[in-house]
Amino acid sequence: MTTLEEAPTAMEELVDLPDPETQPLVHPLDLPAARTDFRNGWLVGxxxxxxxAALVAGIIAYLTRSVVAPIVVFLALSIFGALASRFAINRAWDHIPRKRQDRERPLPRSWDLGAAAILAxxxxxxxxxxxxxxxDADVPLDVRSFTFGMSAVAALLVVADALVGLVRPAGRDRALASLPGVLVVAVATVLAYGAWFDGNAEGSLVFWGAVSMAAAGLLVGAGKLRERRVSARAAQQ
Incomplete structure (x- = not known):
């Protein structure tokens, strides 16, 4: 019987890990035996x-006009999806002794783009x-006008955030991963104007919708800035 002390050695022999002298830390993506489980777990997650899950539940709610169906869909996706993802990923990590697990290695950039594409x-x-x-005809023009003003500013904020991220080296990976979602938001905003208006948008309501969203954006930005400063101050202590 393999003892706890012998387990890492037995596992290394079974999985054929890289030489610890040349590669002390190992990730499931380095091992053919673990790669499939890790990839499947990430994809499910x-x-x-x-x-x-929230967006899919919203779509189900719209299509079914039901209250129960979207709740069931959301819970099923979020709970069972998380469990299945964790199970597969943990099984992938089980191929590697704990002392040699490279938990800090970033995932390939293409994976981040893939996750962003699914969300987009x-x-x-x-x-x-x-x-x-x-x-629809039952939606008043003033509601559409105000909503479009908010949507237009929201789209501008999303695009601006992505552009700032692309310029800053520290945020470039995050910005690249967000590009599919940015494109979706921009296209949806253009489609909204064409679908909602025939040159009859109420300018004042568009303006106030834009102002309200800009104010909300400023509040969110101020909150993030404060949080960043608090985190930086805590890191220095």
């Missing part, structure tokens, strides 16, 4: 993340449903 797809469907719902 990306497809069932909380934002994706769900976001795009949800936004299109909102666009065409507000195009």
């Amino acid at each position: 990306a497809a069932t993340s909380l934002p994706v 797809l769900a976001l795009g469907v949800a936004l299109l449903l909102v666009v065409y719902r507000l195009d």
Whole structure:
């Protein structure tokens, strides 16, 4: 019987880990035996993340006009998806002794883009449903005008955030991963104007919608700045 002290050695022999002299830390992506489990676990996690689950639940609510169905879908995706993802990823890490696990290694950039693309797809469907719902005859023009003003500023904030991230080296990876979502938001905003208005948008309501969203953006930005300063101050102590 293998003792606890012998377990790492037995595991190394079983999985054929890289030489610890040349590569002391190992990631599941380095091992063919663990790579599939890790990739599948990540994919399930990306497809069932909380934002994706919430957007899918919203789409289900729109299509079914039901209260129960979207709740069931959200809980099923978020809970069972998280459990399945964690199970597969943990099984991948089990191939590597704990002392040699490279838990801090960043994932490939293409994976971040893939996760962003999944979220962008769900976001795009949800936004299109909102666009065409507000195009119905029972929605007053003033509601569309105010909503478009808010949407236009929100789109500008999203685009500006991505551009700032691309300029700053520290935020470039995050900005690149956000590009699919940025594109979806920009396209949805353009489609909204074409679907909602025929040159009859109420300018004053568009303006006040834009002002309200700009104010909300300033508040959020101030909150993030304060949080960043608090974190930096705590790190210095």
